[in-house]
Amino acid sequence: EDQVTQSPEALRLQEGESSSLNCSYTVSGLRGLFWYRQDPGKGPEFLFTLYSAGEEKEKERLKATLTKKESFLHITAPKPEDSATYLCAVLGSSNTGKLIFGQGTTLQVKP
Amino acid sequence: DTEVTQTPKHLVMGMTNKKSLKCEQHMGHRAMYWYKQKAKKPPELMFVYSYEKLSINESVPSRFSPECPNSSLLNLHLHALQPEDSALYLCASSQEGTGNYGYTFGSGTRLTVV
Numbered sequence: 001e002d003q004v005t006q007s008p009e010a011l012r013l014q015e016g017e018s019s020s021l022n023c024s025y026t027v028s029g030l031r032g033l034f035w036y037r038q039d040p041g042k043g044p045e046f047l048f049t050l051y052s053a054g055e056e057k058e059k060e061r062l063k064a065t066l067t068k069k070e071s072f073l074h075i076t077a078p079k080p081e082d083s084a085t086y087l088c089a090v091l092g093s094s095n096t097g098k099l100i101f102g103q104g105t106t107l108q109v110k111p
Numbered sequence: 112d113t114e115v116t117q118t119p120k121h122l123v124m125g126m127t128n129k130k131s132l133k134c135e136q137h138m139g140h141r142a143m144y145w146y147k148q149k150a151k152k153p154p155e156l157m158f159v160y161s162y163e164k165l166s167i168n169e170s171v172p173s174r175f176s177p178e179c180p181n182s183s184l185l186n187l188h189l190h191a192l193q194p195e196d197s198a199l200y201l202c203a204s205s206q207e208g209t210g211n212y213g214y215t216f217g218s219g220t221r222l223t224v225v
Binding site: 102104 | 152154159166199203212215
């Protein structure tokens, strides 16, 4: 059964304090791993798609990496506006079209 | 246009009411999805439409009835809901039914059943 586990559940950082969020996954035939950002009461906002181990993508202060078992979302010198819940999801070959989400990591960045 | 638009943004309905949620996209995507999200939980898939045909129904109660009139529009008809159905209802779309290129989500409809 496809499964996604995110850690930590919650993370509090000072502005400028870099850190990483983890997404461990078990999936038969990974077709894509997705990172989303979600603000309270809003829909998830697409950040990155990673397709194969070794792949990396960057956007502003965020960098996503992928291995065969996990993905990391690195946040460099975060700002208060980076505060949100970050969701990881996988698409496997056995669940066509169905994203399997992790529980999310809620990030709070204090000024 | 790279958006998925959902209306209304907020909805309060009684348990005997009938209401509908609407979702629209003009990105040429051929798959559309309904998700339900409870507070502090990840989105849960309800329905998938691929090329305007229902392809996945995640054993959703019949009080939720999806409809896809055309490739740009997705509706969710609600009838005789329960208070536990209160949640954020999210619509999403993808280029095609496999979801390989990721989903674009709308901002959601906050539904409260009283």
